Amino acid sequence: MTEKQRLDPARMDVMIAILIALVSLTTALAAWRTNVVGSRAADANRQGLIDALKKGAAQNEDWRKVYEEAGYASRFAIESAAADAMDVSKDETLKAAAKNLRQYLLPSMQLLSEPLGTQEKYLKSDGNFDIEKRFADLESEAPDLLAIDPQASFKLADQYSSEQRWLTVGTVLLAISLFWLGLAEIQSGRGRTGNLTLGIAVYLLGLLFFLIVEVVSIVGRGGVL
Amino acid sequence: MNEPAPNTDRFRTLVLVLTLINTIFAATLFGLQVDANIRANNANRDSQYYALLASNELVRLGQQSAYDLELFANTVKDTQQSLVMEFTALELEKNGNKDSAVRLRSQSEISKARSEKGVSLSLFYADPRYAPKEPDGMPDFQAYLADQGKSPNDLVAKQNAASDAYHKWNGKADAYVAILTLLAIAFFLLGLAQSSVRMRLVFAGSAVVIMTLAAVWTGYIMIA
Numbered sequence: 001m002t003e004k005q006r007l008d009p010a011r012m013d014v015m016i017a018i019l020i021a022l023v024s025l026t027t028a029l030a031a032w033r034t035n036v037v038g039s040r041a042a043d044a045n046r047q048g049l050i051d052a053l054k055k056g057a058a059q060n061e062d063w064r065k066v067y068e069e070a071g072y073a074s075r076f077a078i079e080s081a082a083a084d085a086m087d088v089s090k091d092e093t094l095k096a097a098a099k100n101l102r103q104y105l106l107p108s109m110q111l112l113s114e115p116l117g118t119q120e121k122y123l124k125s126d127g128n129f130d131i132e133k134r135f136a137d138l139e140s141e142a143p144d145l146l147a148i149d150p151q152a153s154f155k156l157a158d159q160y161s162s163e164q165r166w167l168t169v170g171t172v173l174l175a176i177s178l179f180w181l182g183l184a185e186i187q188s189g190r191g192r193t194g195n196l197t198l199g200i201a202v203y204l205l206g207l208l209f210f211l212i213v214e215v216v217s218i219v220g221r222g223g224v225l
Numbered sequence: 226m227n228e229p230a231p232n233t234d235r236f237r238t239l240v241l242v243l244t245l246i247n248t249i250f251a252a253t254l255f256g257l258q259v260d261a262n263i264r265a266n267n268a269n270r271d272s273q274y275y276a277l278l279a280s281n282e283l284v285r286l287g288q289q290s291a292y293d294l295e296l297f298a299n300t301v302k303d304t305q306q307s308l309v310m311e312f313t314a315l316e317l318e319k320n321g322n323k324d325s326a327v328r329l330r331s332q333s334e335i336s337k338a339r340s341e342k343g344v345s346l347s348l349f350y351a352d353p354r355y356a357p358k359e360p361d362g363m364p365d366f367q368a369y370l371a372d373q374g375k376s377p378n379d380l381v382a383k384q385n386a387a388s389d390a391y392h393k394w395n396g397k398a399d400a401y402v403a404i405l406t407l408l409a410i411a412f413f414l415l416g417l418a419q420s421s422v423r424m425r426l427v428f429a430g431s432a433v434v435i436m437t438l439a440a441v442w443t444g445y446i447m448i449a
Contacts, residue, residue, distance in 0.1 A: 081338045129344070
């Protein structure tokens with residue numbers, strides 16, 4: 001095919017029209033993929049907030065339980081001290097009351113304060129209760145709730161958002177190439193070839209950029225689309 | 226005499242260049258709009274997250290304060306009960322009612338034992354940050370309240386900052402959409418300029434005015 005035949009306006013019209021169709025399809029796919037990535041970012045953010053709610057509710061319940069135990073434990077400790085004081089009293093009625101307190105009341109109070117008020121590991125050296133340790137133990141009793149990490153979802157959302165930004169740049173490049181090809185279609189003469197070349201160059205650049213962003217982002221997420 | 230044919234291609238290149246500038250401008254603005262939207266969404270998420278954390282912290286502090294203050298109130302009650310019984314025992318002793326005085330003194334000792342245990346367990350006496358500076362002094366409630374309020378206040382400050390950022394970026398994203406609409410009008414005018422011969426410069430001039438307005442607006446939004 002000679003140079004003249006290749007630059008035949010009718011042939012060029014068809015070739016550019018096919019190119020425009022191809023670039024339009026690529027741009028539509030790129031816009032779709034960019035939106036999918038944006039949706040994934042929104043989903044990850046939503047999941048992170050749901051996780052934060054779940055974790056917060058579980059922690060609130062754990063704190064409530066810890067302070068409930070602490071209340072019973074302190075009441076048991078105070079009533080035990082009172083019983084000790086009754087024991088050393090000269091008043092025989094008080095001694096008898098102390099005996100009954102130890103037999104009937106204090107064991108029940110101790111049961112309510114379990115395990116914070118009964119286990120040695122929760123007793124600090126100053127005689128106070130280690131509330132933080134008890135909370136940490138309660139948390140570890142529910143490993144599924146402990147494993148919930150809203151920050152991980154937020155980090156994933158940030159990765160998707162970052163990818164969405166760059167994919168938008170790629171989509172914009174593809175749209176610009178469409179503009180140049182459109183110009184080439186309606187123009188004639190030397191300007192047409194120039195516009196066509198520019199359109200193809202911007203298209204290839206946009207496509208390459210898009211693919212690089214996709215590959216880098218997917219590898220960064222450990223293979224997750 | 227033959228009149229020269231009107232040159233229908235006059236200023237067509239200018240219109241093409243303007244269209245190209247408008248396209249690149251619109252594409253860049255679209256990118257900025259997407260970026261502003263992403264930032265607004267992230268700030269909105271952070272704002273909700275911090276609000277949740279602050280709310281959880283307030284719930285925890287509520288539990289802690291209820292425990293600390295109940296223990297303190299009971300301790301104060303036991304201390305005062307012990308003192309009142311001791312005074313009454315002294316009065317009874319003075320009036321010759323020794324048996325009642327001995328019984329009351331024993332009761333006073335029991336209340337004292339309760340109060341001493343309460344003191345050892347209470348944060349208001351055991352923690353040096355809040356413990357009374359003098360033997361009969363009161364704990365430092367101001368310090369306690371300040372410490373209790375610090376973490377939720379910090380979280381609320383972060384929440385407010387995130388909320389402000391959300392409003393800022395959301396406003397920018399909205400403004401970018403408005404500017405994109407202006408550029409669409411400029412595209413329309415440039416299209417008319419392309420097809421019209423007589424009014425070409427008028428349409429192109431109008432498009433330039435709109436594009437300039439859009440550029441100034443974009444600059445203002447980016448700086449703000």
